[in-house]
Amino acid sequence: MKYTKPLLSLLAIVGIGTVHAKGSLENPKPGDYTSGISTIYGWNCDASLIEIQIDNGGRIKVPYGSQRADTESTCGDTDNGFVTQYNFGLLKNGEHRIRLYVDGVEQNDRTFHVSNLGAPYIRGLKGSVLVPAFPDDAHDTTLTWSESTQNFQISKVEPSGNYPSPDFNGIWRVENSVGDVLFQTTAGYIDGKPWLTVSMLDLDYNDLQIFSGQIEGKTATVDDEYSSFDTAFEMKLINSSKMEMTVLHCKPSTSCNIRAGEIYTLLRQDGREEK
Incomplete structure (x- = not known):
């Protein structure tokens, strides 16, 4: 009987450790990559105080007691969640350490690892990017920049094949032109819409113009908003090696050397074979 008190003390210590062990920091996971404004969360069966510490900074108190139905079988109740918002843009790019205290x-x-754009909060950015064959081979996902979260968010999930044809991307030379003109075309997304950007370089006059516009199928209507001319073209893919460019308008007509209705043939110059 002389060992009763020490044994009870030991059981009490083990019991406390067991309670604390019934919980987990779920985000970020070990080795995760994170950025922007995101959440740090997890659960614990029974706690009075939840804190986190990032690198060697001070401990941050985390709100505790949110409903987590998935913890009921383990804890016997559901008010076991903890969650807090954190701006990972405050951290430098690279590896960081997080510790959870109960x-x-x-x-x-x-x-975990942080990748950000070099400032805690950036305003005015816009952009979208396509992730083909995600979440499965039958679907494509569009990610759009969200200023409020300083991150990309899912803006569209649609059947595969609705994104801009990769054949739009390339370097082209005008076949039926008296001048030496070179085009570079790039397909992508702007505000979730398929978009074509066309850079036209007149090698005779060392002049560069940029046109852009929305893609519909294998056709894009592009115009120039940055010069003294009001010019628009219809760019139509014939195959992976050939494109037709129809002049829609050029104003003022007295200053243009091209006319509405004229059609020019663009031939690929970057070595891809016709499909």
């Missing part, structure tokens, strides 16, 4: 006792210690 009632002052360290429970989790792990490293």
Whole structure:
């Protein structure tokens, strides 16, 4: 019987450790890559105080007690969640350390990686990017920049094949032109819409003009908003090696050497074979 008190003390210590062990820091996971304004969250069955520490900074108190129905089978109740918002743009690019403390006792210690754009909060950016064959081979996903989260968010999931044809991308030379003109075309997304940007370089006059416009199927209508001319073309893919460019208008007509209705043939110059 002389060992009863020490044994009870030991059981109490083990019991406390067991309770603290019934929980987890779920985000960020070990080795995760994160950026922008995101959440740090997890759960614990029974705690009075949840804190996190990033690198060697001070401990941050995390709100605790949100509903987590998935913890009921383990904890016997559901008010076990903890979550806080954090701007990872405050951290430098590279590896960082996060530690979770439950009632002052360290429970989790792990490293994660931060990739950001070099400032805690950036205003005025716009852009979208396509992730083909995601989440499966039958679908494509469009990600659009969100200023409020300083990150890309899913803006569209649609059946595969609705994104701009990769054949739009290339370098082209005008076949039936008296001048030496070279085109570079790039397909992408702007505000979730398929978009074509055309850079036209007149090698005779060392002049560069940029046109852009929305893509519909294998046709794009592009215009020039940055020069003294009001010029628009219809760019139509014939195959992966040939494109037709129809002049829609050029104003003022007295200053243009091209006319509405004229059709020019563009031939690929970057070595891709016809398909």
